[in-house]
Amino acid sequence: MKQSILIAIILLMSHDAFADFLKFESVRYSPHDASQRMSWKKEEPPQTSRGFAVDMPTHTPPTYTPEEQRTIFSSGLLRLEEELAPYRKLIERTAESFGLEPSLVSAVIKAESNFSPKGVSYKGAQGMMQLMPGTASDMGVNNPFDPVQNIIGGVKYLKLMLQEFGNVKLALAAYNAGPERVKAVNRIPNIRETQDYVEKVINYEKLFRKIFPRDYAMNP
Known part of the structure; x- marks a missing residue:
């Protein structure tokens, strides 16, 4: 009940009020030893007008007739919109902040938990953005099953990975496999799960762009 009330309050906030809320949450949940445990770089990487460079997948997609493409696309997009709907404003405002x-952000959530706040992986990752207990603690998340805390913590961690690597695909690989594994090879690790995960998120992101019609910076 408290969780539902908190989500409702956030969805009714003005943009400025929500920004203030995030500032409060960031201070409240600021980790004390994250820099020692995670070794994040301080310098900002080169960026595009609004985001980070990404090299998109180069494989050739399956060939469908125009009618098949319309059917597949429209049905998949409608399903994504339905899954996103309860959390759309929360995701929009957190991402923008x-x-x-x-x-x-929506693509990561879709790939991680399929928008399930109570999801737990076999490795112990929890909540909508599937935060491991150590990462959740570093991000100041006290309750990983609270969508508000989990999304704020997950987006904060994703932003740190983007700042660390300056490339969306490498940041996603680090989110999935851990930053040390990516830094060790300076590319997506040769881990099938991680490679599939990165491609899945990139493909979901293309679909979610149709739901969030904005000026996107995720260009090659």
């Missing part, structure tokens, strides 16, 4: 695109 951290300078990220809501399409990318």
Whole structure:
């Protein structure tokens, strides 16, 4: 009940009020030893007008007739909109406050938990953005099953990975496999799960762009 009330309050906030809320949450949940445990760089990487560079997948997609493409696309997009609807405003405002695109945040949530606030992976990752307990603690998340805390913590962590690597695909690989594995090879690790995850998120992001019609910076 408290969780539902909190989400309702956030959805009714003005943009400025929500920004103030995020500032409060960031201070309240500020980790004390995250820099020692996670070794994030301080310098900002080169950016595009609003986001980070990304090299898009180069494989050739399956060939469908125009009618098949319309059917597949429209049915899939409608399903995504339905899954997104309860959390759309929360995602939009959190993403904007951290300078990220809501399409990318939504794609990560879709790939991680399929928009399930109570999801738990076999490795122990929890909540909508599937935060591991250590990462959740670093991001100041006290209750990983609270959508508000989980999304704020997950977006904060995703932003840090983008700042660390300056590339969306590498940041997604780090989100999935851990930043140390990505830094060790300076590319997406040769881990099938991680490679599939990155491609899945990139493909979902393309679809979510249709739901969030904005000026996107995720260009090659």
